[in-house]
Amino acid sequence: MSPAGFSLRGRELSPGTALIFYYLAAIAVGTLLLALPAASRGAPLSLIDALFTATSAQCVTGLIVVDTGSDLSLFGQLVVLTLIQIGGLGIMTFSVLLFVYLGKRVSLRGRWIINETLMHAPVASLGDLLRPIIIFVLIVEGVGAALLALVFVPDLGWAQGIYYALFHSVSAFCNAGFALFPDSLEGYAAHPLANLTFMMLITLGGLGFLVVRDLLSRIRAAEGRRRRLSLHTRLVLWVSAVLTLGGALLIFFLELDNSLRERTAAEGLWIALFQSVTARTAGFNTLDLNLFHPATLMLMLFLMLIGASPGSCGGGLKTTSLAVLFATLLSRLRGSPHTSIFHRTIPEEQVTKALSLILLALLLLGTSIFFLLAVQMPTLAPNAQGEGFLLYTFEAVSAFATVGLSLGATGQLGDAGKLIIIVLMFIGRVGLLTVAFAIVRRRRQKPLRYGEENIMIG
Structure with a gap:
């Protein structure tokens, strides 16, 4: 199988198109399985609720219209767990395929630079590239399950404790947010091992395989032959650290006299740090x-x-898009026509792609929030209209960013609202990556340049 495409009935599919088929097929199968009577403890799920749950699991989001632990049977929970695993593993695999695909479309020198900065060793085949991803995922999830078993087994017993540990380890590493407890993890808000394990799994799942590979290669290298971390890795680490630590401090001080008033300082710090990571x-x-x-x-x-x-x-x-946005802003404010960061210049084509994807995402999100408010606000009482705006805006952003946090709007969604959230979850999971593929694959044409004319700005 070529990294640049996939074969379907003799025709070549781009990785972006294959990604869409991959997710749609998994969601369709998951929907049918979750709609079976065996998947529920009570009445079978309606088709729309089964579709919502399957999409949320496959797109590793975590928004739920039924409680996973109490409303779904063991069979239903295993269907959700399987969708989470193949959803998380699938996106990492296809992202690496995109990386390989990009490497094949640049110059010989560009491929050499990619190999030196991220790969560190020639890759003989696609299998040699994807095998370490699967091994990495299984090792991390296994270690996470073992640590969480130390937390859950004393409370739930051996069988249920180990099952809960495995389920939550996969859910955390895949950044899915599905929990078997009705209150998510509120019962473990001050548990150090639970907090550290979940944050470790979430962080490793959110850094990306290529960053982890880059870090491991640097650690394994001899002291005198250590390679410099790639610009991509450094940007990811710096932006992730600033957002996580800065977010934790702000949450702690904002909530110190509010939701954390009755908590000890240690508990407050755990909660603030966890919420910053999980967001x-x-x-x-x-x-x-x-x-x-x-x-x-x-x-x-x-x-x-x-x-x-x-x-x-x-x-x-994505963290790198934020870094490019701010680097571009600072460079322009300083009068530089180039975007530079960490003594490196970002190619203008990448800057244009990053800004285009951000603009496209904001336009899509704004349009979706408008339609979600249009179909849901009439169901609210007149005195709750203001709260409803925040409620559904939070829900839409959570769906698009595949987060899964909610202020309670998910249970209030009508069928039209559920369909909007389903589309947001799907596009948020595969849309931007697919746009990136489309941008890369388009044929280069000599652009037209017309006469210049000034307009007023600001």
């Missing part, structure tokens, strides 16, 4: 979000929208 597309919560100050919810909207990093299990606009 980056994981979807778990250790405190009821409805208790948060509006300013805190606004901060979480920003963290959700930025999301994780390219090639990871997380969604959102």
Whole structure:
């Protein structure tokens, strides 16, 4: 199989098109399985609820219209777990395929630079590239399950404790946010091992395989022969650290006299740090979000929208896009026509792609919020219209960024609202990556340049 495409009935599919087929097929099968009577503890799920749940699991989002732990049977939970696993693994695999595909379309020198900065060793075949991804995922999820078993087994017993540990380890690493507890992880808000394990899994799943590979290659290299980390890796690490730590501090101080008033300082720090990490597309919560100050919810909207990093299990606009946006802004304010960061210049084509994807995402999100409000606001009482705006805006951003955090709007969605959220989850998971493929694949044509004329700005 060529990294540049996939064969279907003798015709070549681009990786972006194959990604869409991959997700649609998995969602369709998942919907049929979840609609079976065996998937529920009570009445079978309606087709729309089964579709919503399957899409949320396959797109590793975590928004739910039925409680996973109490409403779904063991069979239904295993269907959800399988969708989460193939959804998270699939996006990492296809992201690496995009990377290989991009490498094949640049110059010989460009491929050499890619090999030196990220691959560190020649890749003989696609299998040699994808095999380490699968091994990495299984090892991390296995270690996470073992650590979580130490947390859950004393409370739930051996069989249920191990099952809960495995389920939540996969859900956390894939940044899915599905939990078997009705209150997510609120019962473990102050548990150090639970907090550290979940944050480790979420972070590793959100960094991206190529970043982890780059870090491991540097660690394994001899002291005198250590390679410099790639610009991509450095950007991901710096932006992730700033967003996580900065978000945690802001949440802590904003909520110190509010939702954290009755908590100890240690518990407050755990909760603030966890919410900062989980807002980056994981979807778990250790405190009821409805208790948060509006300013805190606004901060979480920003963290959700930025999301994780390219090639990871997380969604959102991505950390590197944020870095390019701010680097471009600073460069232009300084009068430089080039975008530079960490003593490196970002190619203008990549700058244009990043800004185009951000604009496209914001336009899509704004349009979706408009239609969601249009179909849902009439169902609210007149005195709840203001709260409804925040409620459904939060829901839409959470769906698009594949986060899964909610202020309670999911249970209030009508069929039209559910369909809008389903589309947002799907596009948020595969849309931007597919746009990137389309931009890469389009034929280069000599652009027309017309006469210049000034307009007033600002």
